[in-house]
Amino acid sequence: MKLQRKNRVRALAVGALAVTGALALTACGSDDTTASSGGSGSAKTSNIKCEGKGKLLASGSSAQKNAMDVWVQNYSGACKDTEINYQPTGSGAGVTTFLQGQTAFAGSDSALKPDEVTKSKQVCKGGQAVDLPMVGGPIAVGYNVPGVDNLVLDAPTLAKIFDSKITKWNDAAIKKLNPDAKLPDLKIQAFHRSDDSGTTDNFTKYLKGAAPGDWKHEPAKKWEGTGGQAASGSAGVSSQVKQTSGAISYFELSYATSGKIPTAKLNTGAKAPVEATVDNASKAISEAKQVGKGNDLALQLNYTTKAEGAYPITLVTYEIACDKGNKAETLPATKSFLTYISSKDGQAALKDLGYAPLPTEIADKVRSTVASLS
DSSP states (O other), X not given: OOSXXXXXXXXXXXXXXXXXXXXXXXXXXXXXXXXXXXXXXXXXXXXXXXXXOEEEEEEEOSTTHHHHHHXXXXXXXXXXXXXEEEEOOOHHHHHHHHHTTOSSEEEESSOOOHHHHXXXXXXXXXXXXXXXXXXXXXXXXXXXXXXXXXXXXXXXXXXXXXXXXXXXXXXXXXXXXXXXXXXXXXXXXXXXXXXXXXXXXXXXXXXXXXXXXXXXXXXXXXXXXXXXXXXXXXXXXXXXXXXXXXXXXXXXXXXXHHHTOOBOEEOOSSSSOBOOOHHHHXXXXXXXXXXXXXXXXXXXXXXXXXXTTOOOOEEEEEEEEESSOOOXXXXXXXXXXXXXXXXXXXXXXXXXXXXXXXXXXXHHHHHHHHHHOO
């Protein structure tokens, strides 16, 4: 993405919100082709090794859609014989489609569950599906409260807001966290995802982990909270926040940035409230532990960190592929594309979009695993 550098990045991020359905871009060039355009200001396409031909189908996480937009554009600057078609249908739908053998890989904001790994063995002949961390970043809490542009919330208050236990913006709990703000006597309009969503799963993991006394529901891709209103995808909930007075919701920082939606700071117990930024999310993600076995790189995040500047509502979104038993006709292109997006150049394309590049140790493991796919 070398066109007009940051201006191009902003344009892509804004455009990503307006686009629904499939992303289908056809690439150009050969193994040693240097694209003359496309990519982020820091991304390079000259090192992309093009392998495979035809159409590569993938679907899933809408949280990583803005990243996919850029990655596919960059890849399309180098590989004319491969068409990457990524549909941001949501993590749940993406995993289901992959397990049905309809896509080469899936994007998901949550690692596979044991029963999903078992099902994957029917698709991955002689192997199983593995989780490959690819995109990190903060889940921002965006809001639309007239007259309030510096809002602080904490886990218990968020849990009560999204479970319909706090219903007005001038509630005493919110006032206590924001003593200098002019909070209006306005109804809270809490929006959640209508589709099965890894973002929802991660957001509710945070609520359950950091405020177990106030969030009684089990974390899940399907929304389990009481009340509220629903919208489809990250684009849907962020759009509702932007146009609805009194609204609040959760979505990836890139949607807040491109939509110019203010985001709440978190009182985590650190000395100062923590803002949702890429660097602050990286501080929290660096505390993640690998819980997957072998080539499965599923991570466990620390939602209760009190480290200075660590923003704990984070997600790591995965690409899910077969470790063995990938379809022969799609394996070369799958490895080529996943090799690029996990590379230093691919990861460098993320930061301007509000995503956090993978920590070095995790990235090295991902690259090694991608190279071993068969």
